[in-house]
Amino acid sequence: MSRFPRLPAWPLTLKVPLLVAALMIAVAVIISQIVLTRLVKDQETNLTLLANAYLDGLSAAVLPAVIRGDVWETFDVLDRARGQYSGVEARYAIVELPDGSVLAASDPTSFPIHSPVPAELRSKFLNKDGLVINDDVGRAWLTRGLRAEGFSVGQILAEIDIASLLRIRSQVVLTLILVNGALAIAFSLIGYFAVKHMLQPLGVLSRYVERAREGRVEPIPERYRKKVASEFGQLFDRFNAMARAVSDRETLASHLAEQDKYAMLGRLASGMAHEVNNPLGGMMNAIDTIQSHSEDPEVLSKSLDFLKRGLAGIRNVVRAALVTYKGGSDTSLLTPTELDDLPFLVQHETGVRRLRLDWRNRVPEPLAIDGPAVRQITLNLLLNACAASPFGGAVAVEASRSDGALRIAVSDEGPGLPQDMAALLTSAGRIAAPSRESKGLGLWTTGNLIKRLNGVAAVERRETGTRIVVTLPVKTEAARHAA
Amino acid sequence: MIPAVSRRSILLGTAAASVSSILPAAGASEGFNFGLTPLFLDNDIELLAMVGRYLTKRLERPIALIKRRTYHEISAMLLSGQLDAAWICDDPYVQYQDKLALLAVPLYRHKPLYQTYVIVNDSNSAQSFDDIRGTVHAFSDPDSTSGYLVTRWMLALRQTTPALFFRDSFFTYGHRNVIRAVGAGLAQSGSIDGYVWEVMTEREPELVRRTRIVFKSEWLGFPPIVTPMVIRDMPAVKALGRGAARHAYRSARSKNSERVGARRIHYRNAGYVREH
Numbered sequence: 066m067s068r069f070p071r072l073p074a075w076p077l078t079l080k081v082p083l084l085v086a087a088l089m090i091a092v093a094v095i096i097s098q099i100v101l102t103r104l105v106k107d108q109e110t111n112l113t114l115l116a117n118a119y120l121d122g123l124s125a126a127v128l129p130a131v132i133r134g135d136v137w138e139t140f141d142v143l144d145r146a147r148g149q150y151s152g153v154e155a156r157y158a159i160v161e162l163p164d165g166s167v168l169a170a171s172d173p174t175s176f177p178i179h180s181p182v183p184a185e186l187r188s189k190f191l192n193k194d195g196l197v198i199n200d201d202v203g204r205a206w207l208t209r210g211l212r213a214e215g216f217s218v219g220q221i222l223a224e225i226d227i228a229s230l231l232r233i234r235s236q237v238v239l240t241l242i243l244v245n246g247a248l249a250i251a252f253s254l255i256g257y258f259a260v261k262h263m264l265q266p267l268g269v270l271s272r273y274v275e276r277a278r279e280g281r282v283e284p285i286p287e288r289y290r291k292k293v294a295s296e297f298g299q300l301f302d303r304f305n306a307m308a309r310a311v312s313d314r315e316t317l318a319s320h321l322a323e324q325d326k327y328a329m330l331g332r333l334a335s336g337m338a339h340e341v342n343n344p345l346g347g348m349m350n351a352i353d354t355i356q357s358h359s360e361d362p363e364v365l366s367k368s369l370d371f372l373k374r375g376l377a378g379i380r381n382v383v384r385a386a387l388v389t390y391k392g393g394s395d396t397s398l399l400t401p402t403e404l405d406d407l408p409f410l411v412q413h414e415t416g417v418r419r420l421r422l423d424w425r426n427r428v429p430e431p432l433a434i435d436g437p438a439v440r441q442i443t444l445n446l447l448l449n450a451c452a453a454s455p456f457g458g459a460v461a462v463e464a465s466r467s468d469g470a471l472r473i474a475v476s477d478e479g480p481g482l483p484q485d486m487a488a489l490l491t492s493a494g495r496i497a498a499p500s501r502e503s504k505g506l507g508l509w510t511t512g513n514l515i516k517r518l519n520g521v522a523a524v525e526r527r528e529t530g531t532r533i534v535v536t537l538p539v540k541t542e543a544a545r546h547a548a
Numbered sequence: 549m550i551p552a553v554s555r556r557s558i559l560l561g562t563a564a565a566s567v568s569s570i571l572p573a574a575g576a577s578e579g580f581n582f583g584l585t586p587l588f589l590d591n592d593i594e595l596l597a598m599v600g601r602y603l604t605k606r607l608e609r610p611i612a613l614i615k616r617r618t619y620h621e622i623s624a625m626l627l628s629g630q631l632d633a634a635w636i637c638d639d640p641y642v643q644y645q646d647k648l649a650l651l652a653v654p655l656y657r658h659k660p661l662y663q664t665y666v667i668v669n670d671s672n673s674a675q676s677f678d679d680i681r682g683t684v685h686a687f688s689d690p691d692s693t694s695g696y697l698v699t700r701w702m703l704a705l706r707q708t709t710p711a712l713f714f715r716d717s718f719f720t721y722g723h724r725n726v727i728r729a730v731g732a733g734l735a736q737s738g739s740i741d742g743y744v745w746e747v748m749t750e751r752e753p754e755l756v757r758r759t760r761i762v763f764k765s766e767w768l769g770f771p772p773i774v775t776p777m778v779i780r781d782m783p784a785v786k787a788l789g790r791g792a793a794r795h796a797y798r799s800a801r802s803k804n805s806e807r808v809g810a811r812r813i814h815y816r817n818a819g820y821v822r823e824h
Contacts, residue, residue, distance in 0.1 A: 135718070136716075136718040136734070137686070137718050137719065137720040137721070137725060137729060137734070140729065140732070140734045141720075141725070141728075144728070144732065169734065172733075173732055173733045173734035174732075174733035177684070177733075178684060178716060178718075178734065179716055
């Protein structure tokens, strides 16, 4: 398993300079190889030419003396030739007679006259005219036959020091390494800064996309648009078009939600009117009874009790409506009573559909949380559950507190919450508002409220119906006081 | 008349003599051909040029300084009348004494004498002439007394020859070349003019330092300046001899000579010239 991340995962600002450096190194290696190969070839060609020039001069000068077997003249030529040929650093030159003995050598101490040429040395030279190069020891060995009228009268054997050529080679290698290394680093740096500069618009785009994810959909300002390349300009334009569309849609959704709210209010108001109207008939009868049987204390007492119960019911409904829609309650606190009022608001819904409401409020004390928002969330989910449940079905609501969080679970026996509707609640990110035609505005509003309170919602599909669990963080006591 | 003179001053002196109007027509009606053997150092091109210019100016006629590779060539040219005068080795003079007339003899260290040296490479262990047996030997010239004859005589005394005594031998045709050959190790021993070796110790000490003297001969007559016997009485030749002596005396002490020679070493050898 590699310790390094896969190459595609690396940032472009790193990848491009690395790629440039790798390409430069590859190019440098190839070019260096070509240059060196060419250099070696040229040096060998030049060495051959120089060696031939050297041998041409030497053989022409030495030939008459060799024909005469003149030791001194031969030595004189070899001795004078030393250092006379630029580019050829002869370590020694030997004139070998056909019988293999030395006529004379530039270094007579090492190669005395009329002594045989050492076999070990002889093996380094070609048996014909030519050049043997050994880079490892920095030497070249030249052979040039001396002929007169078609007869061989001897040959010149010379050892050339090619250390200077090898030194030039190593200098060229060093220069290539330094220059190419510097170029690779320079181009990599240029690549890094160029790519970094070119990718700046992506950073801007990324920032604005992140803002959109957080709920602040803003178009990218025109000042950025002017500075970027055309590709990014088009991208910015499309982003801005999208941002405007999202913004328009949200405005519309808010508007729709408001309308929905009023529609729901209307439904609640009619339900409330119904709830108020029901006891009113009985109560009117009770008043009539009191008027006609005022002398009967028992009838009077029963009628007054009936009136009292009727008025208490009306009072509960009115109070719940007041709390829910008039506001005025403390937004930093949720009392258990505020939740307990909710069944009164859905009394009409449950009554009409003959639903059984299993209401369990286990919140023992006021909680540091936005009360109206929690009531709105719970009411919406409850109304949704009532609407989803079949006639005569059961709806259960359970509110509890655990581990610093308020947990509200609403379950129904409906056909199950569709996936896209559930996503309105459970999605972590911001979700576009549903269109006017589609349903789900209530759930979308609820989802937004849950997110506003930094809560999460989970939708559990059960054998029959759905269970929605909303978990909302509750501020600690200390934090609440601080706030 | 015993003017102080060096060998080189003699050369200059030949030109200094105002002999242009009395030079014989024979051999050099237009100019004067003066022969030089390899005793004159091969590599002294600068001095040779100066001598040539000086003689030409003094004689008011072209002076040709004739150099040849071997002593024999100069001797042959002299005998065949191609040269008016020459500075030759004493051996050819003795050989052709009946055909050559002596004009002057340079003095070396106040005497008309010099020695033969036998030298060895400095790395050689030889200490005497007999120690050089079995070495490769470098001779100067077959017609040179110091460069060949003396060594042959030494070997003859030992009833042997170079081929038997030495492992190998060759001629270099120049005393300086003998030093080069022995110094470089081409030869382990060599026969040389003592005068040349001494001069070279000061002129090219690096070269001479690689050689060492193992034998010095008895004193020999110094190489003379000669003219063909047939023109010995020609006024020009006689005047040349006198002029050489006279001018040599003056030039040895003149600033001009100091300037031309510019090599004080040669004046250290100042001696006498005897007119023949």
